Amino acid sequence: MVEREDDDNEIPLAKFETENTLIRRPDAIEYSYNKLESVIGQHRATLRKSVAMKAAHAYAPKTDTPDTPVIVTTGAVVNGRRRLTFADILTLKERFDEAGIPIEERYIILHPKHVSDLLLEDIKLFKDLTDIRDGEPHLFAGFGCYQFAQMPCYKAVKGVLTKVPFGEEATAQFASVAFYAKEVMKADGDIYMYKSEDDPKERGTIVGFDKRFVALPIRNKGIGAIVSDVVTE
Secondary structure (H helix, E strand, O other): OOOOOOOOOOOOOEEEEOOOEEEEHHHHHHOOOOHHHHHHHHHHHHHHHHHHHHHHHHHOOOOOOOOOOEEEOOOOEEOOEEOOOHHHHHHHHHHHHHOOOOOOOEEEEEOHHHHHHHHHHOHHHHHHHHOEEOOEEOEEOOEEEEEOOOOOEEEEEOOEEEEOOOOOOOOOEEEEEEEEHHHEEEEEOOOEEEEEEEEOOOOEEEEEEEEEEEEEEOOOOOEEEEEOOEOOO
16 A cells, blocks of 8 residues: 655745725715725725736746647737737647647636737637636637736747746737646635724825735646737838
8 A cells, every 4th residue: 555645835925915095084075985995996906907917927838848838829910910810729729639638627818909819800709709608708629718908928038939027028929828727726815904094194094905816837737828929020
């Protein structure tokens, strides 16, 4: 009999914070809506966007490998870049197939410009595959399709397409990202609100938020990207 021994791996969670906001009492009284509740909603939305950006970046592979395909778009050239095509998504599907990634629970997060590319190619087909039923989109080439604006970017490093580090300046080579759900993970902490109510100096209430979050590929497998190819004149 062989007993399996598992090691505990500690994964630190990144801290995301919002800048404190002051709601002066005289201002809050003047408005017909609840200004404090509106500000709280804005802070929560900011944190949700920040962690979504972090997850999209984390799930994008660093470079092209057999287990982490990174391909470029092949469509018509418009404003210096090649459009995404449905054929490009099929190419990514084939690369996932070659890597032995199960067909179930594959997802692709499309950059909005890539969404426009697909709409221009076949508006009915794209509408069909993005129609949400029971909380899930229809599948195209085995991928459930979503859209998000703040996607990772790539640049050529010694001739190799390489993911730009999180937080660095974006490049023209933005990407759509695909992943197999069982090869990625996330740990999502609660949003915590800090509040200094009726501050005598500021004559109002000061609020700020933070939360802990991490998203990672588990084995650097089953993640991929389609990068906008840039065409120079």
